Amino acid sequence: xxxxxxxxxxxxxxxxxxxxxxxxxxxxxxxxxxxxxxxxxxxxxxxxxxxxxxxxxxxxxxxxxxxxxxxxxxxxxxxxxxxxxxxxxxxxxxxxxxxxxxxxxxxxxxxxx
Amino acid sequence: xxxxxxxxxxxxxxxxxxxxxxxxxxxxxxxxxxxxxxxxxxxxxxxxxxxxxxxxxxxxxxxxxxxxxxxxxxxxxxxxxxxxxxxxxxxxxxxxxxxxxxxxxxxxxxxxx
Numbered sequence: 001x002x003x004x005x006x007x008x009x010x011x012x013x014x015x016x017x018x019x020x021x022x023x024x025x026x027x028x029x030x031x032x033x034x035x036x037x038x039x040x041x042x043x044x045x046x047x048x049x050x051x052x053x054x055x056x057x058x059x060x061x062x063x064x065x066x067x068x069x070x071x072x073x074x075x076x077x078x079x080x081x082x083x084x085x086x087x088x089x090x091x092x093x094x095x096x097x098x099x100x101x102x103x104x105x106x107x108x109x110x111x112x113x
Numbered sequence: 114x115x116x117x118x119x120x121x122x123x124x125x126x127x128x129x130x131x132x133x134x135x136x137x138x139x140x141x142x143x144x145x146x147x148x149x150x151x152x153x154x155x156x157x158x159x160x161x162x163x164x165x166x167x168x169x170x171x172x173x174x175x176x177x178x179x180x181x182x183x184x185x186x187x188x189x190x191x192x193x194x195x196x197x198x199x200x201x202x203x204x205x206x207x208x209x210x211x212x213x214x215x216x217x218x219x220x221x222x223x224x225x226x
Contacts, residue, residue, distance in 0.1 A: 004156070033213075040122060042202060042216040043157070058213065059114075090156055099145045099164070099208035104156030 002027045004105035006091050012111045019078040021108050023091030030095065032074035033058075033102065034066060037088040046089075049074055081112045115140040117205050119217025126193050127225050134220045136203035137185040143205040146179060146186045147214070151200040161188070164208070193224045 007022045025032065031050050035043040035058075045058030047066040055066050063085060067075045074093075078085055091105040116139040126132050138146075144165035149157035163170045163177045163186065170177050174193075179186040186205075190197055200221050204214040 040218050042117075042119070042218040044216075045213055048213065092156075097208060098206045098213060101147075101159045101162075102214065104149075104158070106154070106156045 002029075002093070002103040004091055004093050004103050006089075006105040006108045008108050009106065010109045012113060013078075013081050015082060015112060017081050017112075019081050019110065019112075021076040021078075021089055021091070021110070023074045023076070023105060024072050025074075025091075025093035025103070026072065027093065027095065027103070028071065029093035029103075030071075031093060032068065033092040033094070034064070034074065034076045035090040035092065035104075036060060037090055037107070043090065046076065078110075081110075083112050086110060086112045115143060115205055115215040117203060117215050117217040119203050119220055121220060122218065123221045123223070125223045125225065128193060128195060130193055132190045132193050132197070132222055132224075134188045134201055134203070134222070135185060136187070136205075136217050137183075138205040138215075139184065140205070140207070141181075141184065142207050145206050145208045146177070147204050148175075148177060148188050149202045149204065149216075151202065151219075153199070157200075157202055190222075193222075195224050195226050198222060198224045 033048045034046040049068040065077045089108045094102045147162035151157040176189045203217040206214045
Protein backbone atom coordinates (compact mmCIF):
# COMPACT_ATOMS: atom_id res chain seq x y z
CA UNK A 1 0.00 0.00 0.00
CA UNK A 2 1.09 3.53 -0.72
CA UNK A 3 1.90 5.41 2.43
CA UNK A 4 2.13 9.19 2.70
CA UNK A 5 3.27 10.20 6.16
CA UNK A 6 2.92 13.64 7.65
CA UNK A 7 5.11 13.79 10.71
CA UNK A 8 3.14 16.39 12.66
CA UNK A 9 -0.60 15.83 13.12
CA UNK A 10 -1.34 18.75 15.42
CA UNK A 11 0.65 21.96 15.81
CA UNK A 12 0.07 25.24 17.62
CA UNK A 13 2.33 28.10 16.57
CA UNK A 14 2.54 31.79 17.33
CA UNK A 15 2.05 34.55 14.78
CA UNK A 16 5.33 35.31 13.05
CA UNK A 17 6.93 31.93 13.72
CA UNK A 18 8.52 29.92 10.93
CA UNK A 19 6.69 26.62 10.50
CA UNK A 20 7.84 23.45 8.75
CA UNK A 21 5.41 20.72 7.72
CA UNK A 22 7.15 17.54 6.63
CA UNK A 23 5.85 14.83 4.32
CA UNK A 24 7.36 11.53 3.21
CA UNK A 25 6.02 9.02 0.65
CA UNK A 26 7.27 5.47 0.23
CA UNK A 27 6.24 4.65 -3.36
CA UNK A 28 8.86 6.47 -5.40
CA UNK A 29 6.21 8.80 -6.88
CA UNK A 30 7.46 11.65 -9.05
CA UNK A 31 4.72 14.07 -8.09
CA UNK A 32 4.04 15.48 -4.64
CA UNK A 33 1.49 18.07 -3.54
CA UNK A 34 0.50 20.28 -0.66
CA UNK A 35 -3.17 21.13 -0.25
CA UNK A 36 -5.00 23.25 2.24
CA UNK A 37 -8.46 22.11 3.43
CA UNK A 38 -10.99 24.60 4.78
CA UNK A 39 -14.72 23.98 5.37
CA UNK A 40 -16.79 24.72 2.29
CA UNK A 41 -13.74 25.46 0.16
CA UNK A 42 -12.67 21.90 -0.50
CA UNK A 43 -9.03 21.18 -1.17
CA UNK A 44 -6.98 23.99 -2.61
CA UNK A 45 -3.54 23.38 -4.10
CA UNK A 46 -0.71 25.38 -2.55
CA UNK A 47 2.35 23.97 -4.36
CA UNK A 48 3.33 20.85 -6.20
CA UNK A 49 6.58 19.26 -7.31
CA UNK A 50 7.11 16.92 -10.25
CA UNK A 51 10.76 16.15 -9.53
CA UNK A 52 13.54 16.72 -7.02
CA UNK A 53 14.31 20.42 -6.62
CA UNK A 54 11.42 21.32 -8.95
CA UNK A 55 8.35 23.17 -7.73
CA UNK A 56 5.31 24.85 -9.24
CA UNK A 57 2.82 27.24 -7.67
CA UNK A 58 -0.71 26.06 -7.19
CA UNK A 59 -3.82 28.16 -6.67
CA UNK A 60 -2.91 29.71 -3.29
CA UNK A 61 0.91 29.91 -2.93
CA UNK A 62 1.05 33.28 -1.17
CA UNK A 63 2.67 33.04 2.26
CA UNK A 64 4.08 29.55 1.60
CA UNK A 65 7.21 28.00 0.14
CA UNK A 66 8.27 24.41 -0.39
CA UNK A 67 11.39 22.30 -0.53
CA UNK A 68 12.06 19.00 -2.23
CA UNK A 69 15.66 17.93 -1.74
CA UNK A 70 14.91 14.19 -1.98
CA UNK A 71 12.34 12.38 -4.09
CA UNK A 72 10.48 10.94 -1.13
CA UNK A 73 10.29 14.13 0.94
CA UNK A 74 8.31 17.33 0.34
CA UNK A 75 8.25 20.10 2.92
CA UNK A 76 5.85 23.01 3.27
CA UNK A 77 7.24 26.14 4.88
CA UNK A 78 5.35 29.05 6.36
CA UNK A 79 8.00 31.77 6.57
CA UNK A 80 6.02 33.92 9.01
CA UNK A 81 2.84 32.24 10.21
CA UNK A 82 -0.35 34.28 10.36
CA UNK A 83 -3.73 33.52 11.92
CA UNK A 84 -5.35 33.16 8.49
CA UNK A 85 -3.08 30.18 7.86
CA UNK A 86 -4.85 28.23 10.60
CA UNK A 87 -6.08 25.21 8.65
CA UNK A 88 -5.71 21.53 7.85
CA UNK A 89 -2.80 20.81 5.51
CA UNK A 90 -2.75 17.69 3.36
CA UNK A 91 0.27 16.25 1.60
CA UNK A 92 -0.23 13.93 -1.35
CA UNK A 93 1.71 12.01 -3.96
CA UNK A 94 0.96 10.59 -7.39
CA UNK A 95 2.73 8.54 -9.99
CA UNK A 96 2.56 9.94 -13.50
CA UNK A 97 -0.11 12.18 -15.02
CA UNK A 98 -3.32 13.73 -13.75
CA UNK A 99 -5.46 10.72 -14.64
CA UNK A 100 -3.79 8.64 -11.93
CA UNK A 101 -4.76 8.29 -8.30
CA UNK A 102 -3.59 10.85 -5.79
CA UNK A 103 -2.70 9.39 -2.39
CA UNK A 104 -3.13 11.63 0.63
CA UNK A 105 -1.53 11.72 4.03
CA UNK A 106 -3.68 12.00 7.15
CA UNK A 107 -3.24 15.74 7.43
CA UNK A 108 -1.62 18.27 9.75
CA UNK A 109 -3.85 20.52 11.81
CA UNK A 110 -2.13 23.86 12.25
CA UNK A 111 -3.40 26.52 14.64
CA UNK A 112 -1.71 29.92 14.58
CA UNK A 113 -2.39 32.05 17.66
CA UNK B 114 -9.20 27.59 -15.10
CA UNK B 115 -11.53 24.86 -13.92
CA UNK B 116 -14.24 25.55 -11.33
CA UNK B 117 -16.08 22.72 -9.58
CA UNK B 118 -19.22 23.25 -7.54
CA UNK B 119 -20.59 20.54 -5.28
CA UNK B 120 -24.05 20.17 -3.70
CA UNK B 121 -25.34 19.68 -1.11
CA UNK B 122 -22.78 20.70 1.49
CA UNK B 123 -24.44 18.42 4.07
CA UNK B 124 -26.70 15.43 3.56
CA UNK B 125 -28.42 13.34 6.19
CA UNK B 126 -30.08 10.04 5.26
CA UNK B 127 -31.54 7.08 7.08
CA UNK B 128 -29.59 3.84 6.97
CA UNK B 129 -30.65 1.84 3.94
CA UNK B 130 -31.72 4.88 1.92
CA UNK B 131 -29.87 6.18 -1.13
CA UNK B 132 -27.66 9.28 -1.21
CA UNK B 133 -26.85 11.43 -4.23
CA UNK B 134 -24.17 14.12 -4.42
CA UNK B 135 -23.93 16.36 -7.47
CA UNK B 136 -21.09 18.33 -9.01
CA UNK B 137 -20.85 20.73 -11.92
CA UNK B 138 -17.68 21.78 -13.70
CA UNK B 139 -16.81 24.64 -16.00
CA UNK B 140 -14.01 23.42 -18.28
CA UNK B 141 -15.53 21.49 -21.20
CA UNK B 142 -12.12 19.91 -21.86
CA UNK B 143 -12.06 18.15 -18.47
CA UNK B 144 -12.19 14.39 -18.96
CA UNK B 145 -11.31 12.81 -15.61
CA UNK B 146 -13.67 12.91 -12.62
CA UNK B 147 -12.66 11.16 -9.40
CA UNK B 148 -14.52 11.00 -6.10
CA UNK B 149 -12.72 10.95 -2.75
CA UNK B 150 -14.02 9.91 0.66
CA UNK B 151 -12.55 11.43 3.82
CA UNK B 152 -13.31 9.70 7.09
CA UNK B 153 -12.88 11.53 10.38
CA UNK B 154 -9.22 12.13 11.19
CA UNK B 155 -7.97 10.69 7.91
CA UNK B 156 -6.88 11.93 4.53
CA UNK B 157 -9.15 11.65 1.47
CA UNK B 158 -9.13 8.32 -0.33
CA UNK B 159 -10.19 7.60 -3.91
CA UNK B 160 -13.41 5.55 -4.05
CA UNK B 161 -14.36 5.71 -7.71
CA UNK B 162 -13.51 7.66 -10.85
CA UNK B 163 -14.92 8.09 -14.32
CA UNK B 164 -13.46 9.24 -17.60
CA UNK B 165 -15.34 11.09 -20.28
CA UNK B 166 -15.54 8.14 -22.65
CA UNK B 167 -18.21 6.50 -20.45
CA UNK B 168 -21.45 7.80 -19.01
CA UNK B 169 -21.71 5.60 -15.94
CA UNK B 170 -19.51 3.44 -13.74
CA UNK B 171 -20.53 1.20 -10.89
CA UNK B 172 -18.67 -0.49 -8.03
CA UNK B 173 -20.89 -2.45 -5.66
CA UNK B 174 -23.07 0.11 -3.83
CA UNK B 175 -21.52 3.20 -5.39
CA UNK B 176 -21.95 4.54 -8.89
CA UNK B 177 -20.99 7.68 -10.75
CA UNK B 178 -22.80 9.19 -13.72
CA UNK B 179 -21.46 11.80 -16.11
CA UNK B 180 -23.34 14.17 -18.39
CA UNK B 181 -20.72 15.92 -20.53
CA UNK B 182 -23.25 18.03 -22.38
CA UNK B 183 -24.55 19.54 -19.17
CA UNK B 184 -21.11 19.42 -17.52
CA UNK B 185 -22.23 17.66 -14.41
CA UNK B 186 -21.50 14.37 -12.67
CA UNK B 187 -23.01 12.66 -9.65
CA UNK B 188 -22.15 10.10 -6.99
CA UNK B 189 -24.85 7.63 -6.03
CA UNK B 190 -24.63 5.49 -2.91
CA UNK B 191 -27.33 2.85 -2.48
CA UNK B 192 -28.30 0.98 0.70
CA UNK B 193 -26.34 3.41 2.83
CA UNK B 194 -24.64 2.15 5.98
CA UNK B 195 -23.28 4.06 9.01
CA UNK B 196 -19.72 3.51 7.75
CA UNK B 197 -20.61 5.57 4.68
CA UNK B 198 -20.69 8.62 6.97
CA UNK B 199 -17.81 10.84 5.82
CA UNK B 200 -16.97 13.91 3.76
CA UNK B 201 -17.05 13.29 0.02
CA UNK B 202 -15.16 15.38 -2.54
CA UNK B 203 -15.63 15.46 -6.28
CA UNK B 204 -12.86 16.66 -8.58
CA UNK B 205 -12.20 17.32 -12.25
CA UNK B 206 -9.19 17.64 -14.50
CA UNK B 207 -7.84 17.00 -17.97
CA UNK B 208 -5.81 13.85 -18.32
CA UNK B 209 -2.55 15.60 -19.03
CA UNK B 210 0.68 15.63 -17.07
CA UNK B 211 0.47 19.35 -16.52
CA UNK B 212 -3.05 19.56 -15.19
CA UNK B 213 -3.98 19.44 -11.55
CA UNK B 214 -7.22 18.26 -10.00
CA UNK B 215 -9.75 20.93 -9.04
CA UNK B 216 -11.86 19.86 -6.08
CA UNK B 217 -15.41 20.68 -5.13
CA UNK B 218 -16.22 22.10 -1.70
CA UNK B 219 -17.14 18.75 -0.16
CA UNK B 220 -20.33 17.10 1.14
CA UNK B 221 -20.68 15.87 4.69
CA UNK B 222 -22.83 12.72 4.55
CA UNK B 223 -24.40 11.48 7.77
CA UNK B 224 -26.11 8.09 7.78
CA UNK B 225 -28.43 7.68 10.75
CA UNK B 226 -28.85 4.12 12.06
